[in-house]
Amino acid sequence: MLLTPTRVTLHWLQVGHCRHPEWITLRGGRWGAAKFPSLSALIMHPSHGPILYDTGYADHFEKETRAFPYKLYRLTTPAALPAEERLGAQLAQRGVALDTIARVFISHLHADHVAGLRDLPRARFTALRDDVAGNLGRSGMDAVRRGFLPGLLPPDFRARLDFADDLPVVDLGARWAPFARGYDLLGDRSLIGIPLPGHSPAQLGILLWTEDGPVLLAADACWSTRAWQECRLPSVLARPLFHDWGQYRRTLAGLHELGTRSPQLRILPSHCETAWASFQRPLHA
Numbered sequence: 178m179l180l181t182p183t184r185v186t187l188h189w190l191q192v193g194h195c196r197h198p199e200w201i202t203l204r205g206g207r208w209g210a211a212k213f214p215s216l217s218a219l220i221m222h223p224s225h226g227p228i229l230y231d232t233g234y235a236d237h238f239e240k241e242t243r244a245f246p247y248k249l250y251r252l253t254t255p256a257a258l259p260a261e262e263r264l265g266a267q268l269a270q271r272g273v274a275l276d277t278i279a280r281v282f283i284s285h286l287h288a289d290h291v292a293g294l295r296d297l298p299r300a301r302f303t304a305l306r307d308d309v310a311g312n313l314g315r316s317g318m319d320a321v322r323r324g325f326l327p328g329l330l331p332p333d334f335r336a337r338l339d340f341a342d343d344l345p346v347v348d349l350g351a352r353w354a355p356f357a358r359g360y361d362l363l364g365d366r367s368l369i370g371i372p373l374p375g376h377s378p379a380q381l382g383i384l385l386w387t388e389d390g391p392v393l394l395a396a397d398a399c400w401s402t403r404a405w406q407e408c409r410l411p412s413v414l415a416r417p418l419f420h421d422w423g424q425y426r427r428t429l430a431g432l433h434e435l436g437t438r439s440p441q442l443r444i445l446p447s448h449c450e451t452a453w454a455s456f457q458r459p460l461h462a
């Protein structure tokens with residue numbers, strides 16, 4: 178891909194978190210509980226304005242998991258959302274109001290990635306078709322076992338939804354192999370949608386360029402920096418959470434190959450505290 182892409186400013190926000198034994202999320206990990214943040218990206222684009230990639234947790238998650246069977250989700254994933262981690266509070270600190278967000282790119286429909294969509298009244302949403310098809314319309318246990326809480330989506334979700342699959346395809350060339358093709362999410366090649374299937378039916382990653390170089394927002398294609406660096410899978414106990422384990426392994430191997438070959442590329446998983454901490458920038462930057 179030969180181009181001088183538009184640079185964006187990226188704020189990588191921790192919007193709630195839960196705790197899991199590290200050995201579940203990473204084979205060979207510690208027995209003790211590790212913090213598992215839910216991360217959301219605020220992308221400041223010079224002409225499109227503020228854009229979000231996922232929302233992390235929101236108060237809606239607590240409300241939607243009060244009754245069975247949805248309560249099972251919270252029992253297995255006890256989440257915390259301190260006031261200072263709320264999405265609205267963190268956006269306000271950066272001069273952005275929730276009702277000025279016009280676009281949210283959704284990595285996938287798991288509750289910890291979309292819980293705040295109802296707080297964004299003016300936003301349109303972009304997701305991959307297979308992820309939507311695999312979840313929308315499901316309810317009860319059929320939804321819970323997929324990590325999907327239908328009540329988190331705004332009632333007019335479908336009317337506000339666009340599919341990344343319908344956007345122009347970009348040939349990425351050898352530089353980003355084995356990821357060969359992406360979607361031109363904004364029409365200016367500043368954000369390239371990269372399919373990262375396996376964790377969910379499709380899963381949308383984003384390749385973008387900041388002043389400090391390229392970044393790949395990798396969602397749950399890997400749960401930590403160590404996972405892609407060492408090509409280390411989660412415990413088999415976590416396997417039921419995955420849509421297609423074989424596909425997940427191939428995507429993780431692809432991240433390992435690309436990340437190892439491209440040290441200037443920063444890969445940001447959506448639940449890695451280490452990657453989050455290393456990416457923090459001063460609020461006024």
Ligand SMILES: [Zn+2]
Pocket residue numbers: 287289290397447448
């Ligand atoms: Zn997740």
